[in-house]
Amino acid sequence: xxxxxTDWDGVRLHVVTGKGGTGKTTVSAALALALAxxxxxxxxxxxxxxxxxxxxxxCPPLPYEERKVALGLGAHGGEGGDVYALAVDPEGALLDYxxxxxxxxxxxxxxxxxxxxxxxxxxxxGLADVLVxxxxxxxxxxxxxxxxxxxxxxxxxxxxxxxxxxxxxxxVSTEISGLAKVGPVKTHADTxxxxxxxxxxxxxxxxxxxxxxVQETLDGIAELHELTQGAIRPxxxxxxxxxxxxxDAADLAAAASGTLDVAELVVGLKAAGISDNHGLAxxxxxxLREHALQVAQQNRERDExxxxxxxxxxLPMIPDGIDLAGLxxxxxxxxxxxxx
Amino acid sequence: xxxxxxxxxxxxxxxxxxxxxxxxxxGVGKTTAAAAIGLRAAERGRQACVLTVDPAxxxxxxxxxxxxxxxxxxxxxxxxxxxGSLHAMMLDMKRxxxxxxxxxxxxxxxxxxxxxxxxxxxxxxxxxTQEYMAMEKLGQLRHADEWDLIVVDTPPSRSALDFLDAPExxxxxxxGRLIRLLTVPARAGMSYxxxxxxxxxxxxxxLTKILGAxxxxxxxxxxxxxxxxxxGFRERAEWTYRLLQAPGTAFLVVAAPEPDAxxxxxxxxxxxxxxxxxxxxxxxxxxxxxxxxxxxxxxxxAAAETLDMAAAETPDLRDGPDGSGPRYDLxxxxxxxxxxxxxxxxxxxxxxxxFTSAHPAIPVAEVVAQPEDVHDxxxxxxxxxxxxxxxx
Numbered sequence: 001x002x003x004x005x006t007d008w009d010g011v012r013l014h015v016v017t018g019k020g021g022t023g024k025t026t027v028s029a030a031l032a033l034a035l036a037x038x039x040x041x042x043x044x045x046x047x048x049x050x051x052x053x054x055x056x057x058x059c060p061p062l063p064y065e066e067r068k069v070a071l072g073l074g075a076h077g078g079e080g081g082d083v084y085a086l087a088v089d090p091e092g093a094l095l096d097y098x099x100x101x102x103x104x105x106x107x108x109x110x111x112x113x114x115x116x117x118x119x120x121x122x123x124x125x126g127l128a129d130v131l132v133x134x135x136x137x138x139x140x141x142x143x144x145x146x147x148x149x150x151x152x153x154x155x156x157x158x159x160x161x162x163x164x165x166x167x168x169x170x171x172v173s174t175e176i177s178g179l180a181k182v183g184p185v186k187t188h189a190d191t192x193x194x195x196x197x198x199x200x201x202x203x204x205x206x207x208x209x210x211x212x213x214v215q216e217t218l219d220g221i222a223e224l225h226e227l228t229q230g231a232i233r234p235x236x237x238x239x240x241x242x243x244x245x246x247x248d249a250a251d252l253a254a255a256a257s258g259t260l261d262v263a264e265l266v267v268g269l270k271a272a273g274i275s276d277n278h279g280l281a282x283x284x285x286x287x288l289r290e291h292a293l294q295v296a297q298q299n300r301e302r303d304e305x306x307x308x309x310x311x312x313x314x315l316p317m318i319p320d321g322i323d324l325a326g327l328x329x330x331x332x333x334x335x336x337x338x339x340x
Numbered sequence: 341x342x343x344x345x346x347x348x349x350x351x352x353x354x355x356x357x358x359x360x361x362x363x364x365x366x367g368v369g370k371t372t373a374a375a376a377i378g379l380r381a382a383e384r385g386r387q388a389c390v391l392t393v394d395p396a397x398x399x400x401x402x403x404x405x406x407x408x409x410x411x412x413x414x415x416x417x418x419x420x421x422x423x424g425s426l427h428a429m430m431l432d433m434k435r436x437x438x439x440x441x442x443x444x445x446x447x448x449x450x451x452x453x454x455x456x457x458x459x460x461x462x463x464x465x466x467x468x469t470q471e472y473m474a475m476e477k478l479g480q481l482r483h484a485d486e487w488d489l490i491v492v493d494t495p496p497s498r499s500a501l502d503f504l505d506a507p508e509x510x511x512x513x514x515x516g517r518l519i520r521l522l523t524v525p526a527r528a529g530m531s532y533x534x535x536x537x538x539x540x541x542x543x544x545x546x547l548t549k550i551l552g553a554x555x556x557x558x559x560x561x562x563x564x565x566x567x568x569x570x571x572g573f574r575e576r577a578e579w580t581y582r583l584l585q586a587p588g589t590a591f592l593v594v595a596a597p598e599p600d601a602x603x604x605x606x607x608x609x610x611x612x613x614x615x616x617x618x619x620x621x622x623x624x625x626x627x628x629x630x631x632x633x634x635x636x637x638x639x640x641x642a643a644a645e646t647l648d649m650a651a652a653e654t655p656d657l658r659d660g661p662d663g664s665g666p667r668y669d670l671x672x673x674x675x676x677x678x679x680x681x682x683x684x685x686x687x688x689x690x691x692x693x694x695f696t697s698a699h700p701a702i703p704v705a706e707v708v709a710q711p712e713d714v715h716d717x718x719x720x721x722x723x724x725x726x727x728x729x730x731x732x
Contacts, residue, residue, distance in 0.1 A: 021367020021596070098550065107546040116547070124461045124559075162366070164394070179457045183552025211713040212396040213367070246673040260670075268671020271650060272643035274635070283632035284674050291677055293711035319680065321599065321687070 007311050007338045008235065011202050013140045013195065014157045015235075017166040017220065018206030019213040023240040025052040026322050027206045027315065028159035030330035031238075032083050034340035036072020040081035040154035043139050044069070045088055047132045047160060053085045056327065064092035066139075070324070073331040081154070086139070091117045093131035097188070100138075126168075126175030130189045133172055137195035163220035166203065167227045170196055174227070197228070202235030207305055209242055209298040214305045221308050236339060237305055237312040244316060245295045247288075256292035260285065313337045343696040345730040346621035346705035351590050352381045352489070352728075359482060359583070362623075363494040364594035365604040369625040371395045372714050372723060373594050373707075374493035375403065375428070379717060380724030381489050382426035383419045389487040390415075390428040393474055393495045398715035403428045410435045412481070417717050427487065436473040437463040440576075444569035458562040470495040471505075472577075479580035590620035595695075597627055597688035602695050609699055621703035623727065624692055628685045628709050630678060637682035644675035705730050 008014070014031060018024035025046070032044040043066060046053045051061045057069045062085055072080025094117050098108035111117060121128035142152045161169050168175060173186075173193035180186045195201060205220060207213040221234050245252060254260040262285055266276045274280070306312060315333050318326040334340050351357050362374040371392050378390035389412050395405060403415045405428055412427035441459075442450050453459050462469060471494070478492050547556050583589065591612055595605035605622060612619045647668045696704060707726050714720060 019367060020365060021601070098546070102549060104546060104549070111546055120559075124458055126461050175461070178461055179558065180552055180555040183555060184549065185551050185555065211398065211715065215397055246677040247670070251670065264667040265671055265674060267666045268647060268668045269643070269675075271666065271668060272646045272671060272675065274639070274643050280632055280635060283630075284635075284678055286631045287678060287681060288674050290711040297712045319683065 006335075006340055008202060008340070011200060011235070012151070012153075012155050013136065013201040014155060015160045015166070015170065015196075015201065015203040016157060016206060016238075017160045017163050017203060018238075018240075019163050019216045022206045022208050022213050023322075024162070024206045025050075025056065025159050026327070026330070027204075027238050027240055028157050029053060029056050030315070030327050030334055031204070031340060032085075032155075032157040033070065033073045033080070033327055033331035034334040035155045035157065036081035036083045038072075038074060038078055038081055040072065041152065042072065042081065042083050043153045043156045044083060044085045045136050045139070045156060045158045046085070047088050047136075047158065049087065049089055051087065053087065053159065056322065056324075057085070058324065062087040064089065073328055073335065084153075086135075088132050088135045090121050090128035090131045093135045096138075097131060097134060101184075101188070124179055126172065126179060127185070129169050130172040130176055130185065130192060133170065133196065134188060134192045137192045140195060140200065160203075163205065163216045166220055167223045167232075170203065170224075170232055171227050172196070197231040199233065202233045204235040204238055205310075206238045206240050208240055209301040209305075211297075211301060214301045217305055218308055221310070234308075234310055237308060237310050238334075238339070239302065239305070239312060239314045241317040242298065242314050243294065246291065252292040252295055255285070255288045256296055258289065260288070311338075313339045343692075343704040344701065346623070346703035346727075347730075348377070348380075348705060348724075348728040349384070351620055352377065352384055352386065355488065356588055357590055358489060358588035359478070359590070360489065360491045360620075361478075361494065361584070361589065361591045362492070362594050363591060363608060365601050368594050368596045368601050369707075370493040370594045371399065372720070373592070373623050373625065373727075374491045375399065376714075376720040376723035376727060377592075378426060378428070378489075378491040379415075379418065379720045380728065381491070382415075382424040383422060383721075385422040385424040386489045387425050387487045388427070388489045388491060389481060390426070391431065391474070391477060391481060391490060391492040392428065393431045393470065393493060395430060396713070396715065398713075400430065402716045402720075405430045410439075410477075412487075415717075431470070431474055431477055433470050433473045434463045436477050437469065440476060440573070441569065444572040445565070449565055449568060453562070453565045456562045456565065457558055459566075475580045475584075476576065479576060479583060482583060584617055585615070587618060589618050591617055592620055592623055594623045594625055596625050597691050599691060602691055606695060606698060609702060619702065621705060622695070622699075624704055624706045626709040627688055627692075627706045628681055630681050630685060632678060633682070633685075635678060635682075637679040637686070640675045640679040640682065644672045644679070647672040647675070 014035070016024055016028040016031065018027070029044060032042045036042040044053060046062070053069070054061050059069055062069075064087065066084045066086045068082055069085040070083040072083055074080040091112055095105060095108040095112065098111075099105040136156060136158050139153060140151075140156045143149045144152050160166055171193075173189040176186055176189035203224060205217045207217040217237065224232055224234060247255070251260065262281050265281045265285060269276055269281055269284075313334055314337070315330050318329060320326070331340075351360070360374075360377060362370045362377070364370050371394065374392060375390055375395070378388045382388040390403070391412075392400075392405070395403075400406070404413055410429065410432040412429040415426040415428050418424075418426045438454060441453050445453060474492065474495055478490065481487065481490050544556070551559075584591075593605045593608050593612075595601040609619060609622070651668050651672075692704075692706075696702070705727050707723060710719070710722070714723060
């Protein structure tokens with residue numbers, strides 16, 4: 001590791017949100033790989049019961065147990081640290097909570113069997129949220145040994161619910177205080193909130209350069225600020241699946257407006273041994289025009305999302321689909337840009 | 341692709357089609373598909389109503405959906421020369437829920453429920469409730485019988501299955517053993533002591549310990565208040581469920597040609613089949629095709645390399661008479677872009693074939709990716725036309 005600080009030094013809980021389809025889980029995983037420098041241990045948490053992490057890392061479904069899934073991204077050809085993963089569900093989190101705070105694991109099982117957890121999380125989703133975020137903050141605070149020892153995890157990355165739900169999900173103590181003014185759950189929620197509202201925690205927003213994800217990102221950032229009066233800190237904007245422009249701005253503008261000369265292309269194609277039979281060049285021009293329009297839209301949406309004034313990172317579309325190699329590529333991009 | 345082609349106009353024009361449900365995982369273009377189908381149906385003479393849950397702002401504005409008032413509003417700019425009409429509405433989840441409560445409980449009881457913290461948490465949270473309320477609203481609109489075609493897009497759940505499960509999930513709780521346990525004290529007053537058993541006392545003491553006595557009491561009040569209107573709830577859920585199974589309903593599964601979206605689509609197709617819900621077809625959205633498809637990716641890439649090599653050998657290629665010279669760089673860039681598009685299209689077709697070979701009988705409509713997002717009626721018309729002109 002170099003001495004250069006990353007943008008998020010001091011942050012230990014990275015919450016990653018984004019609209020469905022923007023690649024939130026992929027980006028969370030890449031961020032965990034990037035954070036896991038040599039000698040560091042990073043925990044990647046999934047909260048929506050989709051087993052997306054297991055699929056990404058090509059391993060069997062994750063149990064409610066912290067399990068090593070990958071080596072982090074190394075530096076200069078060296079090995080990285082360790083990435084652990086955990087799939088949290090409210091049920092498991094409740095059992096954990098009851099055992100940890102009340103030593104009541106058996107009672108917890110009874111509640112589970114009776115369907116109390118399922119029930120409670122249906123009529124009061126805030127309860128499920130506090131259990132799940134509680135597990136993430138507990139892992140964040142966990143130490144190797146006694147109070148003065150180091151943290152077990154250098155950082156925790158949470159693949160969180162989508163943008164539309166993130167503020168409520170994180171604003172646990174407000175959610176809970178609607179239900180319970182005092183009592184153990186309220187106390188627990190306050191402890192969780194203290195971590196989430198500290199400078200140790202930031203919320204990163206994943207978006208693609210499309211209208212709706214960008215709009216949701218801006219709405220999500222505004223809502224987070226409004227709902228928590230700035231107490232929960234937005235992190236960075238991670239632009240995912242950006243398609244690079246193939247030509248410079250002037251050529252693209254000409255292509256979009258249809259003023260680029262087809263004859264130029266015909267000459268080039270001929271030099272490459274491709275004859276312009278039946279208007280092949282014109283067809284390629286149509287394709288180029290579509291590309292130019294897409295790039296223009298991307299640029300508009302990028303300008304729009306950057307009005308939020310947050311640090312931003314850009315990840316390219318991985319053309320062959322996301323596999324482990326693709327994840328490391330994305331992790332390297334995140335690290336290059338200072339995100340980790 | 342060798343799959344059966346979806347005949348959208350036949351579905352739209354068939355007067356017996358009364359409900360079209362567009363479902364699929366988040367971010368695949370369900371809302372746009374639903375709006376495009378509604379618009380096309382209206383312009384082909386149907387009295388159509390589009391019920392949408394979470395539209396993009398500009399698309400919503402183009403349909404006149406500027407406020408969330410839970411009532412269908414007429415959409416301007418629709419060609420109604422064929423005798424059709426188009427209304428659209430955006431779902432207000434909490435309001436829909438409040439209205440059900442008000443309709444099913446006497447005023448005192450309703451006020452008590454509406455003020456309960458558990459009700460407030462439940463009715464304004466996103467998980468599950470939105471799916472349930474979307475189905476409820478669909479039932480209401482169908483019941484009102486003011487439109488002869490309702491097109492609904494399902495909530496943006498992570499899992500496409502959520503909306504089918506939500507009513508049942510809520511119903512299960514309202515009907516369950518647990519709820520009876522919780523409502524015992526309220527029903528029987530002090531005498532509930534008699535029915536205590538070991539499991540129950542353990543549960544209440546555990547709950548009291550974790551939640552505190554007041555929270556438990558609120559939960560009990562909520563549950564027992566809700567209990568009185570439970571019959572009505574269940575009846576409605578069942579009615580809507582049967583409505584979805586009826587032949588007048590057509591489910592369209594929307595997916596993008598990506599692994600996750602197609603996996604969800606597969607689950608959904610199987611689930612619809614198990615529930616005997618009428619599946620009309622798959623809309624494969626944002627498919628990449630090339631207007632120059634006869635030039636293969638391999639040949640295109642090789643040609644680009646030839647140009648690169650030529651440029652490297654003769655660096656003064658561009659020093660033509662007027663300082664410009666032949667644009668080999670342009671050709672090389674275009675060829676690379678083309679190769680990438682061809683490869684993308686090939687990968688997408690491969691993914692789609694996974695789906696069609698597993699479900700060969702399901703009609704498919706492909707919608708080519710538009711270079712820009714759709715946010716006006718003209719854009720919707722283009723999508724509607726593409727949906728309806730699936731040449732074999």
